[in-house]
Amino acid sequence: xxxxxxxxxxxxxxxxxxxxxxxxxxxxxxxxxxxxxxxxxxxxxxxxxxxxxxxxxxxxxxxxxxxxxxxxxxxxxxxxxxxxxxxxxxxxxxxxxxxxxxxxxxxxxxxxxxxxxxxxxxxxxxxxxxxxxxxxxxxxxxxxxxxxxxxxxxxxxxxxxxxxxxxxxxxxxxxxxxxxxxxxxxxxxxxxxxxxxxxxxxxxxxxxxxxxxxxxxxxxxxxxxxxxxxxxxxxxxxxxxxxxxxxxx
Amino acid sequence: xxxxxxxxxxxxxxxxxxxxxxxxxxxxxxxxxxxxxxxxxxxxxxxxxxxxxxxxxxxxxxxxxxxxxxxxxxxxxxxxxxxxxxxxxxxxxxxxxxxxxxxxxxxxxxxxxxxxxxxxxxxxxxxxxxxxxxxxxxxxxxxxxxxxxxxxxxxxxxxxxxxxxxxxxxxxxxxxxxxxxxxxxxxxxxxxxxxxxxxxxxxxxxxxxxxxxxxxxxxxxxxxxxxxxxxxxxxxxxxxxxxxxxxxxxxxxxxxxxxxxxxxxxxxxxxxxxxxxxxxxxxxxxxxxxxxxxxxxxxxxxxxxxxxxxxxxxxxxxxxxxxxxxxxxxxxxxxxxxxxxxxxxxxxxxxxxxxxxxxxxxxxxxxxxxxxxxxxxxxxxxxxxxxxxxxxxxxxxxxxxxxxxxxxxxxxxxxxxxxxxxxxxxxxxxxxxxxxxxxxxxxxxxxxxxxxxxxxxxxxxxxxxxxxxxxxxxxxxxx
Numbered sequence: 001x002x003x004x005x006x007x008x009x010x011x012x013x014x015x016x017x018x019x020x021x022x023x024x025x026x027x028x029x030x031x032x033x034x035x036x037x038x039x040x041x042x043x044x045x046x047x048x049x050x051x052x053x054x055x056x057x058x059x060x061x062x063x064x065x066x067x068x069x070x071x072x073x074x075x076x077x078x079x080x081x082x083x084x085x086x087x088x089x090x091x092x093x094x095x096x097x098x099x100x101x102x103x104x105x106x107x108x109x110x111x112x113x114x115x116x117x118x119x120x121x122x123x124x125x126x127x128x129x130x131x132x133x134x135x136x137x138x139x140x141x142x143x144x145x146x147x148x149x150x151x152x153x154x155x156x157x158x159x160x161x162x163x164x165x166x167x168x169x170x171x172x173x174x175x176x177x178x179x180x181x182x183x184x185x186x187x188x189x190x191x192x193x194x195x196x197x198x199x200x201x202x203x204x205x206x207x208x209x210x211x212x213x214x215x216x217x218x219x220x221x222x223x224x225x226x227x228x229x230x231x232x233x234x235x236x237x238x239x240x241x242x243x244x245x246x247x248x249x
Numbered sequence: 250x251x252x253x254x255x256x257x258x259x260x261x262x263x264x265x266x267x268x269x270x271x272x273x274x275x276x277x278x279x280x281x282x283x284x285x286x287x288x289x290x291x292x293x294x295x296x297x298x299x300x301x302x303x304x305x306x307x308x309x310x311x312x313x314x315x316x317x318x319x320x321x322x323x324x325x326x327x328x329x330x331x332x333x334x335x336x337x338x339x340x341x342x343x344x345x346x347x348x349x350x351x352x353x354x355x356x357x358x359x360x361x362x363x364x365x366x367x368x369x370x371x372x373x374x375x376x377x378x379x380x381x382x383x384x385x386x387x388x389x390x391x392x393x394x395x396x397x398x399x400x401x402x403x404x405x406x407x408x409x410x411x412x413x414x415x416x417x418x419x420x421x422x423x424x425x426x427x428x429x430x431x432x433x434x435x436x437x438x439x440x441x442x443x444x445x446x447x448x449x450x451x452x453x454x455x456x457x458x459x460x461x462x463x464x465x466x467x468x469x470x471x472x473x474x475x476x477x478x479x480x481x482x483x484x485x486x487x488x489x490x491x492x493x494x495x496x497x498x499x500x501x502x503x504x505x506x507x508x509x510x511x512x513x514x515x516x517x518x519x520x521x522x523x524x525x526x527x528x529x530x531x532x533x534x535x536x537x538x539x540x541x542x543x544x545x546x547x548x549x550x551x552x553x554x555x556x557x558x559x560x561x562x563x564x565x566x567x568x569x570x571x572x573x574x575x576x577x578x579x580x581x582x583x584x585x586x587x588x589x590x591x592x593x594x595x596x597x598x599x600x601x602x603x604x605x606x607x608x609x610x611x612x613x614x615x616x617x618x619x620x621x622x623x624x625x626x627x628x629x630x631x632x633x634x635x636x637x638x639x640x641x642x643x644x645x646x647x648x649x650x651x652x653x654x655x656x657x658x659x660x661x662x663x664x665x666x667x668x669x670x671x672x673x674x675x676x677x678x679x680x681x682x683x684x685x686x687x688x689x690x691x692x693x694x695x696x697x698x699x700x701x702x703x704x705x706x707x708x709x710x711x712x713x714x715x716x717x718x719x720x721x722x723x724x725x726x727x728x
Binding site: 134 | 484520
């Protein structure tokens with residue numbers, strides 16, 4: 001793979017640019033570099049923001065400058081493909097695919113020419129990679145949904161999609177961490193509070209993690225809604241070999 | 250106990266230096282749009298420079314103090330008064346319990362700040378007290394302040410020594426400049442624009458659109474063409490990014506910007522020029538010029554060193570005068586001999602409001618001559634010449650009352666999302682009645698009649714850009 005390029009982005013940030021396409025491997029290198037920089041605790045770096053193919057690094061101009069950071073970051077670009085030590089963290093999100101919570105589920109099924117059960121099965125099957133967070137606080141860009149259940153957005157957006165809604169737009173799927181207007185086809189809802197400002201981790205996941213949707217019944221949904229889910233219970237850490245070098249998906 | 254809001258203003262929020270460190274989770278940093286002004290206010294009252302204060306946009310708010318404290322006002326001129334008596338900005342003011350601080354509509358800029366010694370008792374949400382109204386997060390219940398709200402002080406200190414600073418940010422007098430020059434560090438993505446388009450961006454003039462807000466300032470001007478219409482793969486946005494959407498009209502991304510974006514970025518406004526931009530009213534002309542990264546970082550360091558020096562100066566002052574108990578009454582500030590811009594503008598306002606037509610003063614430092622009749626003295630303020638053209642009430646059978654615009658913005662005769670004018674020529678209006686509205690930075694401000702009367706004529710058209718104090722309509726007074 002080609003060597004990433006470092007460029008300035010204003011006087012308080014720089015960007016590390018990887019190959020210009022949406023690709024799991026490339027995104028994993030972005031995440032790998034982000035982790036390396038965090039671990040190094042480089043003087044002056046205040047935040048790293050991973051995206052599909054770029055890592056944006058914010059820094060404090062009083063503590064460092066662009067040229068110093070070039071020297072700090074360059075050595076970390078080597079061997080980013082050796083992801084064998086990377087652990088895979090899967091966050092399991094319980095989703096109730098009941099028609100009272102997923103008003104567009106039937107339409108998605110009809111559009112795909114499948115039964116509702118088949119849509120649920122296809123939607124909850126993959127482990128979705130979080131490419132990046134953005135658009136809304138805690139909104140995860142997930143890859144890749146089975147294209148069989150893809151469906152265009154609603155022609156006129158809904159004024160209020162409630163927090164926890166799970167939906168489909170084109171060949172993307174996503175979850176709403178907070179209420180927002182939007183044109184996504186809503187197929188279900190999670191009782192888990194995806195965003196909680198008072199929690200130690202206000203957002204339960206970050207770029208590089210995986211989301212797994214676990215179908216639950218309406219009864220389970222109601223039980224879980226009334227109690228505070230312990231965030232730790234949702235995490236499944238997979239350390240090892242099913243990922244990294246041997247991961248050839 | 251602290252302050253109670255007696256007049257909310259249009260958009261007053263609690264802001265600090267921002268909710269930093271959470272952009273990777275999709276949270277805008279928010280924080281003060283003109284961070285330099287907020288920092289200066291904090292330094293004046295002895296706070297940590299990034300402490301939370303209040304940000305007022307376009308119009309000021311008013312406050313009843315239920316506890317004594319020391320405050321400082323910075324940013325755009327907001328004509329502050331304590332119990333009706335004008336006070337200065339850019340210095341400490343001691344306010345006693347029971348006093349009322351009022352501020353008016355802003356002139357010369359769009360943002361003003363108030364810092365309170367010891368800070369406001371606002372809970373931190375994710376390490377910051379900043380308000381994100383878009384996500385109802387942080388600040389005072391995640392929203393703008395409303396009349397009747399109360400905010401307590403954390404550690405008020407009414408006994409601070411008086412501090413003034415003859416420092417005015419470089420944008421303070423920028424409304425006399427025809428064009429604001431903003432320095433931009435070209436982006437790596439500039440390759441997505443043709444050489445001609447990139448050169449045009451730095452040569453042509455843009456104006457600030459009235460659709461600007463805390464997310465971004467939109468600019469109107471010559472279309473910037475991108476080479477290909479292909480979308481950019483989304484990546485993190487940076488404060489000051491000049492984003493070019495397909496319509497070719499640039500948007501400068503600011504405090505409440507979305508955290509990721511998929512439009513080409515032509516460059517990034519350097520940090521020290523952000524306050525100059527955000528203080529611009531809609532309609533202001535902007536020209537971009539390229540700056541090297543090295544030069545931009547040098548300017549930023551220079552500014553930081555300056556703030557540090559002011560901070561150290563006050564800290565030392567505090568230590569050496571801690572035991573003396575001299576009067577620190579910020580309300581009485583005419584003794585000091587320096588002729589700051591503030592003091593001169595106070596003087597102009599005083600003369601302007603008085604029946605004097607001519608005033609002159611001279612000492613070793615300065616020579617001032619204010620002449621209301623002489624058109625050459627127009628630079629002392631627009632109000633002077635406008636007042637002159639007003640007919641003398643005693644000579645007219647009916648008094649003609651001019652209703653002036655309370656702020657800079659676009660004047661509309663009809664309510665938001667409606668086409669029917671609120672009033673038309675010949676209508677009878679009563680004192681306090683809404684007769685139109687002025688829109689600036691996506692905020693709508695009602696224009697009301699000061700007196701009852703009959704609408705004689707409109708001085709401006711529907712949708713027209715109006716200046717602060719510009720006559721909007723004339724009434725034939727019945728009083």
